[in-house]
Amino acid sequence: MRRAQDGDRQAYESLLIEVTAIVRSFVRRRIAHADQVEDIVQETLLAIHRGRHTYDPKRPFQPWMYAIARHRLFDFVNRQRRRTTHEIAGEVGWQAASAAVAIDSGSSLQFLQRALALLSSRQREIIQMLKLDGRSVAEIARETGLSESSVKVTAHRGYKHLRKVIVRSDDDE
């Protein structure tokens, strides 16, 4: 790493190859999914690259490297946990709305259309693409130019709104 800090590309390349193998086996022991392991390995490599000036050659290299890898792993796990919670909340919202509509199947389509009409145009568009056209979040993000998380947040807000509309209509009846 000392040579890499001085700009030696060959030394840096062999170091990164070695680090990749160590970090991969470190992450594999904690994460089963191969794609996710590679994501964390790559995030760690990037963090090592960005923080290489903080390595002190007087200290051992491994604690420095493992500290970065451990934090990238924790960050990744936390992000995944938040995302999963968000997606589950969204799904529950949609299922509650669909279930309520399905009770009266004769007029359900009309009712759903009326309920969708009460949403903002962006929420309506995204929910229609997600749930009626069956498209993925990634596809919608590409098409609308929004980020994937924005698509999920917009859909989630739409579900909440739909649920309110349905509960209100049940109360009215």
Added chain:
Amino acid sequence: MTTSNALIQSLVEDLKPVRRLASVDLRTVLWAGFAVACVCFGTYALGVRSDLALKLHDPSYLVEGAALLMSFALATRSAFQLSVPGVERGRLSRMLPLAMLLGWALLIAIRGARGMNEASFTPVSSGSSCAFRMTFLAFAPTLWLLFMLGQAAPLRPGWTGLFALVSASALGMLGTQALCVKDAAMHLLYWHVGPVLIAGLVGLCLGELFLSRSQAHSRGP
């Protein structure tokens, strides 16, 4: 998706020599020296309390000051340690500066409780000038500290920001203690301890906002 090998190639191509970050000890001493000089100068410029010489013989004033000084020292150390991967200590040592801060507040509260009949718990109002003085004294050290921490690679930006602001504000408050003539416990708890705690919370947010972004930039030679 970029494969790890392709990423390695692009990182190697991007490699430029970097200036190594100075050691944690050196950076801590450098900043602390600058901060103490700033606060001493600021305190002198604002005019110290007229009975300071007398207060320097008051044990409770000295003990409370020492607790605040320790909070400053421990928070400074923690902020710099957290900004460099592999140097940070365990969770327990991370709690030390906060425990010391709590100790300082307890010392004030105990002194106040002992003198319940005196005016120790009365004058809560009109103490905002202490918060302003602290902010004034700690302003330049805070900016430089955040800059120095941003030059490193804090893995816990929130905690790093929290300790940075606790450190700078504790020192600023130490200067304020030499300016403020109000010794009532309630005044100290509201207008001396309170602002330091609020500064810590502000630091937590600033750290999450700015120190995490600063990690994206490495330095040239």
